[in-house]
Amino acid sequence: MNYRLGVDAGGTFTDFVLADDQGRIHLFKATSTPEDGTRAMADGLAQISEKLRLSVAEILGRTTLCVNGTTVGLNALLQHRGVKTGLICTAGHEDSLEIRLGHKEEGYRYDDTYPPAQILVERHLRMPVRERVLSNGTVHTPLDEQDVRAACACFRREGVQAVAVSLLWSVANDRHERRAAEIVREMLPAVYVSVGTEVFPQMREYTRTSTAVLNAYLGPVLGAYVARIDRFFQDSGLRVPVRYFQSNGGMASRAVMVARAVNAINSGPASAPMAGRHVARPLGIEHFITVDMGGTSFDVTLTHQGRTPVTKDNDFLRYRIGTPMIQVESLGAGGGSIGWIDGMGLLNVGPQSAGATPGPACYGRGGTLPTVTDANVVLGYLNPESLLGGRLAIDAAAARQAIATHLAGPLGIPVEKAAYGIFRIVNNNMVNGMRRVSVERGYDPRDFALIGAGGATALHITALAREIGIRTVLVPQLASGLCAFGQILSDVKYDYMAAAPMRLDAHADTAQLEQRFAALERQGVAVLQQEGIPPERIALRRSIDMRYVGQVHECSVDIGTLAVGPATIGTIKTAFHALHKQLFTYDEPDSLIEVVNIGTTVLGQSAAQPPQLQQAPSGGQASRAISTRRRMIFGADSAAIETPVYDAARLGAGDSVAGPAVIEEPTTTIVLQPGWQARLDASGCYVISAQGDAQAHATDAASRSAHARTSCGTRG
Structure with a gap:
């Protein structure tokens, strides 16, 4: 039995996804330890060892791919450290x-x-x-x-x-x-x-x-982290080099990651689109927005026709970054985001976060400030006793006390109303982030499905979908570790770039452009071969930054593997005109075009993906999965509704649950607002629809599920 291991070290939790040759996928979570990431990793590996009844050395000795996504670079920049x-x-x-x-x-x-x-x-x-x-x-x-x-x-x-x-x-x-x-x-x-x-x-x-x-600024910080992680895994029994996830959506070796530390800034959320494609594929969905709400941040990516934009010249945390990055919208709206009252007496949420230490008040680790997680406990959405299968105790009284002391008391309102205010405000903040990647870039969000990632997302996702007008929501069983899962599906990916100023007039030396591309590609292929990737698994993709003469900014035109020469330059120009019209609503076919830069992406494609299993079929009525009922609040009137809570372990493929309801997975909790219905698909993903749509899509969804051969994870 061989394994693939993805480790996504977030600000509050570190996620572990282990996939074996037979398609079993196991998800584990450990509390992040920012002062020394190896402590969280040791915790996660101990959980894996206990579950599989194998030693850590045996598991790592059989691991053929180990990928680490990290927030070390991001946190160092955020905190100016x-x-x-x-x-x-x-x-x-x-x-x-x-x-x-x-x-x-x-x-x-x-x-x-x-x-x-x-x-x-x-x-x-x-x-x-x-x-x-x-x-x-x-x-x-x-x-x-x-x-x-x-x-x-x-x-x-x-x-x-x-x-x-x-x-x-x-x-x-x-x-x-x-x-x-x-x-x-x-x-x-x-x-x-x-x-x-x-x-x-x-x-x-x-x-x-x-x-x-x-x-x-970040290089020595990341270098020290990578050296520590490498040493930890080697000492623990790993026989292959650790790979590190980059903000361009691909893996890198230790040497490349240290030399290009800037590529680690948005490492974690950059893998979400890859996992999103895996989730959406069996359902025939190509347009989707992935939202990842963790303990500290909320990250949004948009994928259109199966492709996620990669951009350069980004202003990230107020600093200009030129290297290619998956287009991610990030904001301070996580489960640990703190509710506070401003000078005008108005309730605000975030961007300040309680993080992993001390964390929300309900975690019982010394936190006293009210957070989004505390609000979800007061509203009845979260289990008031424990999370993560009993490993994380919850202090519901502490959550109420934090909201009462810092918000409800000063505002002169009931605790429940203050908690619902936190819920609505953080949702509004997140919807604004979703609009920035869709509406503000020319996309109608109603044309997209919404995919939930991160441990806290499913608590809010139907409310978010209702607010922005999305009718189809997908929540995989692996939602809380979806980025870690995306890492083990990804390829090694290196970007090689060069300046190549040239006007595409009658005197253009297109042979020179082709020579420049060939030189970049030789360089990239050599690096991948040195890393042990065989030629048959190496792929190339070219792009050209172009603009009309006189313009200030250029457009990046993806030309695939097209050779540059007299026979193809017309095709390249046509592609530029089309892209310019898509982005800016007009083109100028008679205007002169100039090349500014060229780039080649070199991919070391992963070996065959782990075999995948389908979700076990339903064993009967979904109502048999009801484990308890809790009083929950779904409106500003603070009226509590007796709401069923479903044990996800008792649900099978084809089972449907109508809201209001809560489905408790081992590492995430799905809240179905009134008017929404969830069906567990054979691919291991909850397909959630507004109830008016659910019946209309039932036949089509069943047909797609019958033919699905991919999975977004089965419980391990």
Whole structure:
């Protein structure tokens, strides 16, 4: 028996998904230990060992793939706990990080009260060096190496732990930048070095500098984490290298992850679309929005026609990142988000979070502030005694006390009304995030299904769907560990980029573009082969950043494996016109087009996916699965309704549950608001519909389930 292990280390819980050769999928959760992630991992492995009745060494010895998604980079950036960083830049460009292209982020551009971002390199550590490369690659002013050496001497005195090197027009000629980096490595051998043309070798000086600085700021933090995790798994019996999940939606080796630390910033939620495709496929769904509500954050991704957008030049947590990232909308709306009263006497929720320590008041770990989880306990949605199969005790009285003391008392309202207020406000915040990935990007959310991921999502998901107008909701049994599951379904994925400015006129040297693509691909294929991936499992995908001459911003056109040459350039232009019209509602077929950058994604495709089993059929009436009843609140009038609670272990494929109701899975709780109905599909996924739609879709859904051959997980 061989295993695949996905580990998703979140801010509050660390999720473990173990899949074996026979299709059994096991889900475990441990409380995250941000101060030392290996403690949470040891806890999770101990749970796996107890369940399988095998030692940890035996399990890891049979593990052929171990993937770790981490929030270490994200948390270091959120809390500004990266290392002391220096910057070497072209003289006269020391302030590009503060100039930031002359404007604030979208949404705040004209807000004169919005404060500036905290700059990650102090002004006196941004060291100018005399040099100048022109836009055509010719050297106007040779590099003054003494300036570089003086900068290194300053960095040594100041105790700098990482240095970013980003020089003007290095994408046209990187000789000065690489020589400067050589000097830094020679004089400061213990310092982490981040080179702009290695991290983001494309046009845009500010974006390249910002990305290089972020990479330097986080590199030593991620390096220490990766070394600790590698050592832990090796000492525990793992025989294969640990893979790490990147924000571009693919896996990476330890060496690549440390060198490209910036790619770890959004590591966790980037795997959700892969798992979402797996969940939606047996149901014939290609358009879906994945929502992941954990203990700290709420993450949203949109997939249209089976494809999830990957973007560059993102402003993430107020910092510009040029490297490709899965398009994720993140906000501070998790189960640990704290309810508070502002200066105007209005109730707010988040973005502050109780996190894993001390956590919500109901966890009994010292937390006293009211959170979303506490509100769900007061509303009756969560088991008032324990969660996670009894491993997490719940103190319902502490939840009521926290809300009474900090919210209900000061507002002069009942505890139940304050709890429902928390529920409604956090839902509104989450719906706004869903609108940003759909409505604000030209998609009608009513055309999409909603897929729930994360431990807390299913408590809110029918309320969210009702608010935004979505009629079909999917909650897999593995919902609370869906990102960890997505990791073991993913491929190794590396992005190689280059600046390639060229007007596509009659004199365009398309052969040069093809040569540049071929060079990138040789580089990527060589790296994958060094990692032991055979040629038959290596795939390539090309893209070209293009724009009309005179435009400021470009569009990234995916050309697949199309060769660039006179015979194909017309097809590429047509694809650009079509994309431009889709994004901006117009195109200009008679206008001249220019290429700005090119990129190749190199994929090391995973071996055959684990065999998958279907959900066992129903053993009878779903009502037999009712384990208890609780009084629950579903409206602002605070009226409590006696509501059935279903034990998910007693449900089988085909069983239907009508709301209001609660279905308790081992690691998640599904709340069906009045007017919604859930059916457990043969693929191991709850298909939830507004009750008016449920009957109409019953025949079609049964037909799809009969032919389904994939699974989103069976209970292990």
